[in-house]
Amino acid sequence: MSTVAVIDYGMGNLHSVAKAVEHVGRELDLDISVSITADAKTIAQADRVIFPGVGAIRDCMAEINRLNVGRMVAEAMQTRPVLAICVGMQALMARSEENGGVDCLGLTQGDVRYFGDELRDRSGAWLKVPHMGWNEVRQSRKHPLWEGVPDGSRFYFVHSYYVETSREDLVAGKTTYGEEMVSAFADRNIFATQFHPEKSQTAGLRLLGNFLKWRGES
Amino acid sequence: MGLAKRIIPCLDCDNGRVVKGVRFVDIRDAGDPVEVSKRYCDAGADEITFLDITASHEGRATTVDTVRDIAAQVFIPLTVGGGIRTLDDIRMMLNAGADKVGINTAAVFDPPFVRAAAERFGSQCIVVAVDAKQVAGDAEPKWEIFTHGGRKSTGIDAIEWCTRMVDYGAGEILLTSMDRDGTKSGFDNQLNCAVSSAVRVPVIASGGVGTLEHLAEGVLEGGVDAVLAASIFHFREFTIEQAKRHMAARGIEVRLSGGTV
Numbered sequence: 001m002s003t004v005a006v007i008d009y010g011m012g013n014l015h016s017v018a019k020a021v022e023h024v025g026r027e028l029d030l031d032i033s034v035s036i037t038a039d040a041k042t043i044a045q046a047d048r049v050i051f052p053g054v055g056a057i058r059d060c061m062a063e064i065n066r067l068n069v070g071r072m073v074a075e076a077m078q079t080r081p082v083l084a085i086c087v088g089m090q091a092l093m094a095r096s097e098e099n100g101g102v103d104c105l106g107l108t109q110g111d112v113r114y115f116g117d118e119l120r121d122r123s124g125a126w127l128k129v130p131h132m133g134w135n136e137v138r139q140s141r142k143h144p145l146w147e148g149v150p151d152g153s154r155f156y157f158v159h160s161y162y163v164e165t166s167r168e169d170l171v172a173g174k175t176t177y178g179e180e181m182v183s184a185f186a187d188r189n190i191f192a193t194q195f196h197p198e199k200s201q202t203a204g205l206r207l208l209g210n211f212l213k214w215r216g217e218s
Numbered sequence: 219m220g221l222a223k224r225i226i227p228c229l230d231c232d233n234g235r236v237v238k239g240v241r242f243v244d245i246r247d248a249g250d251p252v253e254v255s256k257r258y259c260d261a262g263a264d265e266i267t268f269l270d271i272t273a274s275h276e277g278r279a280t281t282v283d284t285v286r287d288i289a290a291q292v293f294i295p296l297t298v299g300g301g302i303r304t305l306d307d308i309r310m311m312l313n314a315g316a317d318k319v320g321i322n323t324a325a326v327f328d329p330p331f332v333r334a335a336a337e338r339f340g341s342q343c344i345v346v347a348v349d350a351k352q353v354a355g356d357a358e359p360k361w362e363i364f365t366h367g368g369r370k371s372t373g374i375d376a377i378e379w380c381t382r383m384v385d386y387g388a389g390e391i392l393l394t395s396m397d398r399d400g401t402k403s404g405f406d407n408q409l410n411c412a413v414s415s416a417v418r419v420p421v422i423a424s425g426g427v428g429t430l431e432h433l434a435e436g437v438l439e440g441g442v443d444a445v446l447a448a449s450i451f452h453f454r455e456f457t458i459e460q461a462k463r464h465m466a467a468r469g470i471e472v473r474l475s476g477g478t479v
Contacts, residue, residue, distance in 0.1 A: 013313070198293060
């Protein structure tokens with residue numbers, strides 16, 4: 001049996017992601033056990049780790065720091081596949097503009113920016129923030145988690161901040177909303193998505209299935 | 219290409235069954251909510267909204283079970299509304315697998331509740347549902363917020379109310395025209411336009427859909443980000459896929475491959 005730990009640092013609803021992973025495990029006939037946990041030992045022993053997150057970064061980082069989650073993620077990514085989702089992805093970066101500027105974990109190279117209140121598309125139309133709904137993800141590079149996911153598939157997003165990085169080689173997917181942003185990110189054993197695969201129906205479940213089969217790096 | 223406009227089927231549920239009241243009377247049974255949700259999801263629905271209209275206290279437990287059953291099988295966003303009055307109500311629905319909750323009456327009677335909810339759970343899961351009714355003429359239209367299924371006026375201006383709810387942390391506005399709800403005569407797109415251009419968060423239009431063109435008009439004339447409909451889908455007058463194709467043919471960006479990839 002293989003184990004998946006969904007890190008619970010008290011922010012938001014982790015049931016969706018746990019349920020989706022369990023569902024995919026059953027569909028693929030994999031013997032997996034999913035736990036929603038903040039327990040360092042359970043996370044250290046899990047074969048795969050999911051680092052989710054919703055809500056405001058300041059509150060998330062406060063709990064991440066209080067529970068020492070950064071160390072758990074840093075340790076996991078040395079040896080095992082880690083999937084970071086939404087604010088989980090943002091928390092891996094160096095710093096976020098949200099809440100007047102918040103230091104994040106700095107486990108990879110990038111920063112988190114605000115869309116701004118005057119975001120417009122190419123035709124000049126005003127774009128709503130948060131970026132909420134289904135948008136296209138263009139795959140920037142090959143990766144085991146993209147296996148069988150058609151390039152340009154739509155995934156479900158809900159966020160007001162996005163990741164920017166100078167390390168083009170770490171960008172796994174891009175999406176346009178007013179400007180081009182990083183919607184998927186891959187660094188060694190980490191795969192991170194700004195979108196919610198657990199809410200993205202067929203394409204999202206496929207990505208989660210790929211994560212359950214991925215052995216890390218690529 | 220960019221963000222798709224969303225089509226959201228709404229399930230009004232009473233004691234564990236999908237129903238649709240025309241102007242909140244003459245309730246017709248439209249099936250099992252879990253089966254209906256799955257069918258919509260497979261047909262490419264972008265989200266599901268589940269509105270609990272169960273009056274009794276015992277019925278609430280059924281609702282939680284139903285939400286849990288839907289969430290275990292449907293992997294698109296699920297919003298649950300109806301009777302959400304406390305932070306515990308929200309927690310209970312999120313724990314059952316809802317992604318967002320719709321707050322309506324409680325927001326009117328206790329606006330700071332919306333702020334508390336957004337601070338605790340994040341704006342992304344707080345949808346404020348607004349029931350608006352036109353109270354002044356077409357030349358300079360005005361709308362007010364109504365409660366109790368459109369029977370009681372509150373005297374609150376709808377546009378100001380939506381702006382205030384967004385300031386309090388609402389992540390989305392679900393805007394229902396009480397004049398149009400159940401009439402199948404199309405959205406109130408003047409209302410949709412007025413709210414959508416006043417708030418920076420997404421607006422979902424609701425109330426009045428009778429044809430596929432009405433859905434397209436909500437986006438093209440009302441400027442909304444998502445369209446919600448119940449009866450045209452429940453009684454299989456149209457499928458979600460037909461709705462998507464119609465909107466695409468009218469030049470609206472939609473997610474077409476949803477159910478088939």
